[in-house]
Amino acid sequence: MHYSRVTQPAALPSRSDPPDVIRDWLAGAHPSPEQARREWTRCGIALLPLGPRFDAVRIPGDLLHAAVGRGDIGDALNGPVIHDVRTLGPTYWALVPHLDEWPGDPETPLLSHGTYLGVPDLTVTGPPGSFWVSPPRRRHHLCRAEDVLALVAHGRRELGQEDTTDAEALCALAQELPPPGTLSDDRLRGRTCVWCDTPLTTETAFLDFGQLSTPQRWFPRACRPCTSERGRK
Known part of the structure; x- marks a missing residue:
């Protein structure tokens, strides 16, 4: 698979938008934005469809931690990142612009049309459950696909041969x-x-x-x- 056209967000000023403006933008990914707002109010998390407004790349916790080290995840990707705890262990979701193609592998898949992601309310910045490690600072604020790819590659280099072996096993499963x-x-x-x-x-x-x-x-x-x-x- 080759990395092709990326739908990039519009150029934006460095300032932050008010939380309600960002919340409205996130809710707009749902066919019924009011439903998303009700879920945030009731549960602190809303299921939003991916694809229309943004996609998500799944990054295993050990891979991301190896890449970032003691650094800040938000600084490393300069975009919104959600932390989740799954059967596979700690997992991160980097929100990216919609992509036509993704050169990742089964360990770092791109989720898009046909998939829903649990997106926490902007106030949820810690456990339990899913929470924002780095919330969006304004409308259209997303991680750049190039930055996510670079972080994944760096994490694999830091993990060394053991991670390469795991990636090969996942590619074999794809076959x-x-x-x-x-x-x-x-x-x-x-x-x-x-x-x-x-x-x-x-x-x-x-x-x-x-x-x-x-x-x-x-x-x-x-x-x-x-x-x-x-x-x-």
Whole structure:
């Protein structure tokens, strides 16, 4: 997969926007912005569809920590980042402009159209649950795809051969994916495991391959048992 056209945000001044303005911009990603606002008020987190307004790149915690070290995550990516705790351990979501292509791998997938992400309210900046490590400072404030790629590459260099081996194992799993032409819409959209019919969400998927574009655009995800079985093989 090649890195191609990126829909970049408009040029913006360095100042920050008021929280309500940023909240309105985030809520605008939802077909019913009022629903997002109600979820923030009631639960502190809202499920927002990815793709129309921004995409998200998943970064494993050990990879990001290796890249940043003692530095500040917000400074490293200069954009909004969400912390989440998943079955795989601490996970970060870097919000980026919508991308036509993403040169990542199954360890750092791009999530886009057809996927929902739990986005905390701007006031949620600590645990429990998902929280902002670095909230957006203004409308259209997103991480640059180039910065995310550079951070991932640096994290892999810091982790050394062990991380390379893990990445190779994940790429091998991607080779085990069934042909998309043989799959149901639920499997193509990641609503169920790509290898079985176990229902999945962004939070419960054990492995997310992100958006794949060949031979068609699809979003395979996998449950833990299927991933473990194929990992042993």
